[in-house]
Amino acid sequence: MTKLAVGQRAPDYQFNTLAGESIALSDTWRKGNHTLLIFLRHLA
Amino acid sequence: MTQLAPLHQEFAALNTQVFTVTFGHPYWAQAWLQETQSPFPVLLDPTQDVYRLYGLDHSAVRSWSVKTLLYYARALIRGEKLIENRGDTHQLGGNFIIDNQGVVQFVYPSRDPTDRPTIAAMMTVLKRLQPTS
Numbered sequence: 001m002t003k004l005a006v007g008q009r010a011p012d013y014q015f016n017t018l019a020g021e022s023i024a025l026s027d028t029w030r031k032g033n034h035t036l037l038i039f040l041r042h043l044a
Numbered sequence: 045m046t047q048l049a050p051l052h053q054e055f056a057a058l059n060t061q062v063f064t065v066t067f068g069h070p071y072w073a074q075a076w077l078q079e080t081q082s083p084f085p086v087l088l089d090p091t092q093d094v095y096r097l098y099g100l101d102h103s104a105v106r107s108w109s110v111k112t113l114l115y116y117a118r119a120l121i122r123g124e125k126l127i128e129n130r131g132d133t134h135q136l137g138g139n140f141i142i143d144n145q146g147v148v149q150f151v152y153p154s155r156d157p158t159d160r161p162t163i164a165a166m167m168t169v170l171k172r173l174q175p176t177s
Contacts, residue, residue, distance in 0.1 A: 003099040018086035
């Protein structure tokens with residue numbers, strides 16, 4: 001599995017949200033915002 | 045997450061959108077949201093494709109290490125309630141900061157379930173990304 005490194009282009013992805021919306025990470029960047037992604041483990 | 049939630053306004057002031065990503069079923073994600081009162085939007089990745097895209101490990105050995113078992117044992121001793129298994133317990137998490145040009149600025153794949161970056165480390169990166177006037 002390829003590991004991401006600082007300075008690389010981040011993989012974009014179109015997500016469905018829990019609120020029922022559809023969001024691409026690049027939508028956030030286009031709005032001029034930085035992104036902090038927190039990948040959770042299992043929901044325990 | 046309980047440590048990050050109170051910083052919601054501070055992240056906004058740093059032009060930063062925080063997202064939590066989960067592979068969990070939406071039912072459990074909703075339950076988690078109610079339990080944690082997290083203010084951040086939850087993105088769903090049921091196939092774990094994005095976990096793989098971002099290079100996050102899937103490891104039974106590191107998920108159930110002695111360190112992890114001790115962590116849960118101490119939590120029980122403190123009287124904390126452990127919630128039942130809600131999915132793939134071998135998938136590890138992690139934190140990433142991406143700037144507004146889509147470039148990765150911070151990479152922190154968790155080495156085990158108890159491993160997360162410090163808030164200070166993430167704030168340092170976000171403050172560095174702010175325009176200088």
